[in-house]
Amino acid sequence: MNASVNKNMQDRHILNRRAFIKSAVTGWVLMQSMSSGVLAKSIAPSTNKKKIVWVMLRGAMDSLSCVIPAADPFLTEHRASLVTAMSDTALPLDKGFTLHPALKNCYEWYKNKEFSPVVAVASGYRARSHFDAQDQMESGLDNTDYESGWLARAVAVSSGEGLAISQTVPIALRGTKSSQTWYPSHFAPVDDDLLSRLRALYQQDKEFTQLLETAVTNRDNLAMSEKGKAKPDFSYLAQHCGELLSRDDSANCAMLELGGWDTHNNQSARLNGQLGILDSGLGELKDSLGKVWKDTVVIVTTEFGRTVAVNGTKGTDHGTGSAMFLLGGAVKGQQVLGDWPGLAPKNLYQNRDLMPTSDVRSWMASILHQHWGLSLTQLNQVFPDVQPIAQVLVKSA
């Protein structure tokens, strides 16, 4: 790289920094108009080679369809229409659980001792608003602090460096220490979930329905003629996330997001697609992490679970207990973690939801302790409201 290019890039950094200071969002925002190589250069070498990737599933993933309690006698009673179709193809796990068949990579990792689901988890949040639940999970505090995220605090106490695969700094990476963001410079394409919601929004408005449908047709026609052009879908983002993390002097943690889990209707087909997207994205992440995979823990969580019973539109509604995944080369896999409360009606939370038996943050805290070596005092700064799980989750070095 010649000197003038270097100078130019430094200028861009200064500009970006200025732009950030003016903007209402905290954090050091870098846009993809630079090559991703620049990003790594701007980060101080991390003392910590152990990587953590947090994948936040927005919209409330239905855990009972992902880590299926096949041996629970009450499962078919609550949701026969959702489980019978899958009963032959679901992939067998420990303790009578099965894994959704779309999670092919995850299952390979499970067999390879690199994947462990945790069942019946929840954050400290007990109401049913997506927005508030996501904010609280990102903040990691019982009383959501919009300017302080759990990953940012973990980074601060461990002198690490955070990276958000996002256009703005999410709450999880907001804090005293600046985090970075990476995202392709063009806007994210509008996904099918948003389109179907816009259709619902316009259902009584012929004019806007017409505007939307014409716009979608036009876009799709355009996409046909631009085949092969990289689109920032989850796989694309996960792949770049892995590439950025795999550099020697890059960040030691990153946050990825994937929306589209709010399956109030037609759940089976939608989840099949969603889980496929998640699974292949995680596959891209592993491939691009390369050698770093063995030092990586990926934590996959969602803001809350969904109702145990099926609703009237072949879907499920907002619930409480859900599941999380721990995966990666550093994970002590092939365990189904967490206590199973059972699906007997008397065991349900408020007679409708899976009862949470542990806090998502307790597992995160445990990972920070075992993987990054955070002390209990440091953990208390990251997650003051919970205790870490006393169980071996990470392979001994």
Add this chain to the structure above:
Amino acid sequence: LYFDYLLLTMSSINAFIAANRFGYGANAKTIAHIGASPQQWLLGQVNAATVASEILALEPRWSSKQALESLAAYKLQKKADESASSMNVMQQVSGVSRKGITESVEGAVAQTIHQAIVSENAFLWRLVDFFSNHFSVSVGNLNVRALAPTMEIEAIAAHLAGSFSEMLEAVETHPTMLHYLNNVYSIGPNSKNAKKSKDGKGLNENLAREILELHTLGVNGGYLQVDVTELAKAITGWGIGSVRTQGLSGFKFRKNAHEPGHRLVLNKTYSQHDDSQGKAILLDLANHPSTANFVSSKLVRHFIADEPPQQIVDEMVKVWMSSKGHLPSVLKVMIQHPLSWKQQAEKFKTPREFVISTCRSCGIESIRPDFIRSLTLLGQAPFSAGSPAGYKDTQDYWAGPRAVMARIEWAEHVSKFVKQAPLVIAKNALGLILRPNTALQIGRAESRQQGLTLLLMSPEFQKR
């Protein structure tokens, strides 16, 4: 808290109509500010004191004086650089660079947009936007780029509380317009300069034609080619003073370029011998019935409906003629006309209105990509209509398939910056205009970002 405001305005949906149709959208503060008399809120903005305070809020401001001085310094430096580079010596004459000028201009554009977001006199800024598009200039070269944002403040905003004739004269004598429509190069065929000149420089009709066709009478306003030529001759010599040799930085009448003699425009003879000749013609044009009709129609088309109701236009024309184009009086007719307050929103927001009202409603004062880039992505880059006719002011122009998709993408992107609950924003922005189905869909959204995207893309937010 917003419930209080809702109660306050329960009897009158008009506060929300005022904020959205005539302003740049609403938040709780806007609605509280409008209070119980939306028409008074609008009428109270079009006066000299409010105009002055709004312009003052832009300090420090990029002025045409600064622009012209920077341009002169830049050209001087470029010359020096060119001779210096031949000697292989670096020589800095002044700190002015092309990039520096561009940054100042972008800063000025952003500042105006920012003021439109935060001001409680948003109607004034809508009017600035309207007349800025009426007197549209496009940034083709560095001169116009450096000057463009200064004209809408110095010539347009500064005259909103006066008569159209004052604004017209200020615009046509502003360095931006004189550069943009080439009048600086126009020389009377019988002027002293023409007699000296051997390089065939002569009359340039560009500005005169657009004054008649776009700025005053309108294309069917009853003028002929001979009127264009006569007006063009009348305004020969309207130029810009030289910063370097004359220490000037604004309008300068160059007598030696002025076409001598009487002028006959629309069957009226003008016998003045200097710039007052052209200015007298402009005054008559400003008070011509065709101008009254053309500009009033455009105002109603901009604020009320793509097909402007003729009743409103006719009454505005009447007042225009009796008040000699006194803008506050003309606008008062539109504001007080019952047809301006129909509940049905007829106008599809322009990208600029969409961006600014989004920021206002969501309580954000800056965005990424920044205002200029956002507007460019949405199809309305500032000072880039590419034609002196300006951007079109109808839905078919703004609601094309790519434009709609760009709006969805932009809305989804910008929603990430916002912390407030979408439903709270929705109620504050739209009040009783908010449709039950929109509230329902926002409530069902899977994330705050998605909820806000739905609000921003809802028909009642997209139309005003």
